[in-house]
Amino acid sequence: MKTRNRVLGESKEITVGSVKLGGANPVAIQSMTNTKTSEVDVTVEQVLELESAGCEIIRVSIPDQESALALANIKSKINIPIVADIHFRAELAVQAINSGADKVRINPGNIGDEAGVRSIIEAAKEAKIPIRIGVNSGSIGKELRSKDLPMSEKLVLSALEYVDLLESMDFFDMALSVKSSSVPDTIDAYRGLAKATRHPLHLGVTESGTLLNGAIRSALGIGVLLEEGIGDTLRVSLAADPVHEVHVAKEILQALGMRAFHPEVIACPTCARCEVDLFSIAEKIEDYLKFSKKTIKVAVMGCVVNGPGEAADADIGLAAGKGKGVIFVQGQSIKTVKEKDFFDELVLAIKGLD
Numbered sequence: 001m002k003t004r005n006r007v008l009g010e011s012k013e014i015t016v017g018s019v020k021l022g023g024a025n026p027v028a029i030q031s032m033t034n035t036k037t038s039e040v041d042v043t044v045e046q047v048l049e050l051e052s053a054g055c056e057i058i059r060v061s062i063p064d065q066e067s068a069l070a071l072a073n074i075k076s077k078i079n080i081p082i083v084a085d086i087h088f089r090a091e092l093a094v095q096a097i098n099s100g101a102d103k104v105r106i107n108p109g110n111i112g113d114e115a116g117v118r119s120i121i122e123a124a125k126e127a128k129i130p131i132r133i134g135v136n137s138g139s140i141g142k143e144l145r146s147k148d149l150p151m152s153e154k155l156v157l158s159a160l161e162y163v164d165l166l167e168s169m170d171f172f173d174m175a176l177s178v179k180s181s182s183v184p185d186t187i188d189a190y191r192g193l194a195k196a197t198r199h200p201l202h203l204g205v206t207e208s209g210t211l212l213n214g215a216i217r218s219a220l221g222i223g224v225l226l227e228e229g230i231g232d233t234l235r236v237s238l239a240a241d242p243v244h245e246v247h248v249a250k251e252i253l254q255a256l257g258m259r260a261f262h263p264e265v266i267a268c269p270t271c272a273r274c275e276v277d278l279f280s281i282a283e284k285i286e287d288y289l290k291f292s293k294k295t296i297k298v299a300v301m302g303c304v305v306n307g308p309g310e311a312a313d314a315d316i317g318l319a320a321g322k323g324k325g326v327i328f329v330q331g332q333s334i335k336t337v338k339e340k341d342f343f344d345e346l347v348l349a350i351k352g353l354d
Contacts, residue, residue, distance in 0.1 A: 011200045011232055014130045014173055017081025017102035019056055021175060021232045022200030026259055028233040029249045030202070031242045032059040032085070037067035037074070044077045046242070051080055053246040054261060057233065059083040059105060068092050071099035083132070090116030097123040103175075105132040108162045109141045121171045130173040133162045136206050137180040151180060152188035160196055174199050175233070179206035183221040190225050200232035207237060214238040215248045219255075226256055260295035266310065267300040274302035275322040281342050288347060296353060298346070299328075308333075316349045318342060329353075 013023035021028055031050050035043045037060045047058050062068050062084045075082050083103040084096035090111050093104050097120075104124060108117050124131050135158045137151055144154050144161075155178035166174060176199050178189040186205050193201060205221040208214035218236040225231050236245040236252070253259040267282035268274070282300040289298070299314035301307035304321060308328075311317025317328035325342060326333045329349050337345045 010198075012198050014175060014200055016057055016083070016130060019081055025232070027226065027231060027253055028056045029054060029246055029253070030057040030059060030083075030233055030235040031055045031245045031249075032061070032235065032237075034242060037061055038064070038070050040070050040073045040077075043070075043074055047074070047078045047080070047082075050242060050246055051078065053243045054250055055080060055246045057081050057083060057103075059085050059235070061085045062092050062096050063087075065092065065095065068095035068099055071096050071101055075100045086111075086120075088112070090119050093120040094123045097127050097129065101127075101129065103130050103132060105134045107134055107136070107139050108165060109135075109158065110139060114165070117165065118169060121166060121169045124173070125171060128173075130175060131166070131171070132175045132177060132202055133159055133166070134177045134179070134202070135159045135162070137182070137185065138206075150188070151182065151185045152178075152192060155180065155185070155189040156192040156196065159193060163197060163199065175202050176200070177202040177204060179204045179237075181205065181207045183217055186221045187224050190230050191228070194230045201230060203231040203234040204237055207239075209239060211238055211240040211244055214240070215244075218248060219252050223252055223256060226252070226258060261293075263289040263292050263294050264297045265289065265300065266297065266314070268302050268306060268310070270302050273305065274320070276302060276320045276325070276339050276342070278302040278320060281318070281320075281346075284343050285346055288343075289350070294350075294353070296350070298350065300346075315353065316346060318346055 011022040014021050019028050033043055033046050035046050037043055058080055081102035083105055084101040085105045086093040087110050111117050135155055140154050140158050144158055159176050159178050178193055180186045203222045203225055205218045208217040222234055236248045238245050250261045254261055265286045270278050296315040299310045299317040301310050301319050307319035311319040311328040312331045319326045323339050324336055327335050327345050327349055
């Protein structure tokens with residue numbers, strides 16, 4: 001796995017429940033429920049589904065007192081840290097902390113006055129939990145919004161203004177985010193923030209869109225930053241079932257070589273040289289491996305151009321020709337098999353790695 005270094009040195013470490021963020025820790029995967037938080041059973045059911053998918057920190061919205069009080073009940077029935085998302089009302093953040101929130105996400109600019117922010121800080125200090133300062137392009141204060149500056153710079157200035165406020169209250173246990181629905185603005189903002197602070201950064205492209213568009217936009221924005229060593233935790237925001245957020249996040253991290261969650265199946269797109277039904281074989285292997293925790297690479301290739309090389313580079317590989325193909329294991333060709341036996345022979349080779 002790749003090691004990550006912040007642009008100007010490693011980020012500081014904070015603790016969210018059982019998960020450590022920043023420092024040399026792996027990039028953590030977050031998601032957010034879309035249920036009514038006050039409806040405990042429905043919310044718990046969704047969180048457990050997200051846990052099963054690989055979510056490591058869950059955020060829930062706290063729009064009212066009933067939701068803040070429900071947090072304690074929810075927390076008692078789940079296994080991962082829970083973050084309370086608060087806007088406008090400081091007293092809800094305080095109640096959420098008293099109900100056991102492992103972290104609180106606020107945008108200090110919409111909490112109201114400094115006294116409200118201070119009440120949250122004092123509660124967080126007592127509970128020994130961190131706060132995420134979350135600034136979005138749609139929630140920048142009027143004064144800063146009116147300035148003739150690039151949006152990315154406004155996001156950074158807004159976040160740093162709140163960092164200064166919390167640090168003036170002797171509070172340093174925080175994470176930061178500066179999200180925009182614009183991928184270039186998001187990238188520029190996080191680059192600027194990474195140069196200005198060592199607080200851990202929560203990555204995301206906000207309101208990125210529906211499943212396909214949102215996944216692509218998030219992969220671009222988050223992927224560029226992670227490759228540059230920026231980012232300690234992330235959420236892929238999708239207008240879709242939040243389980244997809246977790247799956248996309250895992251794929252981003254695995255594609256960059258930062259974490260490994262499951263087998264990787266690669267397959268050629270085929271062309272006129274392909275003389276076998278490659279797509280069905282690749283799909284069957286992917287389906288066979290979908291619940292596997294093996295961090296292996298399986299290559300299903302359809303011709304002699306790239307096939308042997310790609311198959312040999314994988315843990316398990318198939319280089320197919322006309323009606324037959326060669327099975328590779330750990331870089332070595334082990335047998336030639338008929339097309340009708342491709343799937344069974346690949347499965348046999350995969351099982352042989354146990």
